[in-house]
Each structure stands twice: as structure tokens, then as C-alpha cells.
Amino acid sequence: RRSGNHADYVSLIKLAQSKGVAVLIADDAVNAKLLGADGVHLKDDPFSYDDARRLLGPAALVGCSTHTPAQLTEALAAPIDYVAYGPVFATAAAEAAGKAPSSLAVGSAAAFTKEK
Numbered sequence: 020r021r022s023g024n025h026a027d028y029v030s031l032i033k034l035a036q037s038k039g040v041a042v043l044i045a046d047d048a049v050n051a052k053l054l055g056a057d058g059v060h061l062k063d064d065p066f067s068y069d070d071a072r073r074l075l076g077p078a079a080l081v082g083c084s085t086h087t088p089a090q091l092t093e094a095l096a097a098p099i100d101y102v103a104y105g106p107v108f109a110t111a112a113a114e115a116a117g118k119a120p121s122s123l124a125v126g127s128a129a130a131f132t133k134e135k
Contacts (some may be wrong), residue, residue, distance in 0.1 A: 028054050041080060048081075050073050058082070058100070068097035 021105045032042045032054055037055030043060045044051035048071040051059040053112040059071055071081050094102045106113040 025054070029129075032056055043080060051075060051079070060084070060103075065075075068099055072098045090102070 025043055025071075035042050035044075035081065036057070040108075041057040043058045044054065044056045045060050046062050048059045048061075052074055053066055058075060061068065061071060061083040062079070068083070072079070075081065079098045081099070082103065083094050084103045084105075085094050086105065091102065
């Protein structure tokens with residue numbers, strides 16, 4: 020959780036939404052609900068996809084990060100709207116986070132998702 024003024028966050032979210040920009044909160048479906056965000060982006064150890072969907076409702080955007088073929092398979096079967104997959108290429112940030120490029124190449128990931 021980040022420190023800050025709740026009203027300031029709500030104001031920023033409403034400003035973005037008034038410009039047609041969807042706002043997602045990282046890893047915190049409860050705060051997404053409290054702040055009036057459009058949805059949540061879940062990472063490696065997610066608040067359950069089902070729980071996030073149940074809490075935020077059917078109109079909310081729920082997405083997640085995946086890093087392995089197994090996580091991608093799980094995500095594609097979940098009640099979510101989008102999946103981010105990576106890292107695909109080696110980067111300094113990925114290395115610093117201890118994440119090597121994924122074992123599933125970009126072309127393979129695209130074909131894999133089309134099959135599902």
C-alpha cells in the first residue's frame with residue numbers, strides 16, 4: 020500500500036476517466052473498488068481471479084501478468100479480460116527482478132493463446 024491522500028487518488032482517477040482513460044490498480048482489488056478504478060492488474064501471487072471478479076463486478080477490467088506456460092494456461096481459463104506475458108527479452112529490469120526471459124517465445128505464445 021502506498022501512502023497518500025485518498026481524495027487525491029480519487030480525483031486523479033476521475034480526471035483520467037473523464038478523458039476516456041481506464042485506470043487499473045496494481046495488485047489490490049480492494050483499493051481498486053474503494054478508489055473507483057476501472058479494474059485491477061494482478062501479478063505473480065494474485066488475489067484470486069475469481070475473488071477479484073466477484074469484488075469488482077462484471078464490468079471491471081481484470082488482468083494479470085504471467086511468466087510461464089503454466090501461468091498462461093491458468094490465466095486463459097480464468098474470468099479475466101487480458102493477460103500480459105513476459106519478460107520475452109532480457110532487460111536490466113527483468114534481470115534485477117530475477118526474471119529471465121520466458122521459455123515460451125513470442126510466436127509460440129501468440130499461437131498458444133489462439134488455440135485456447
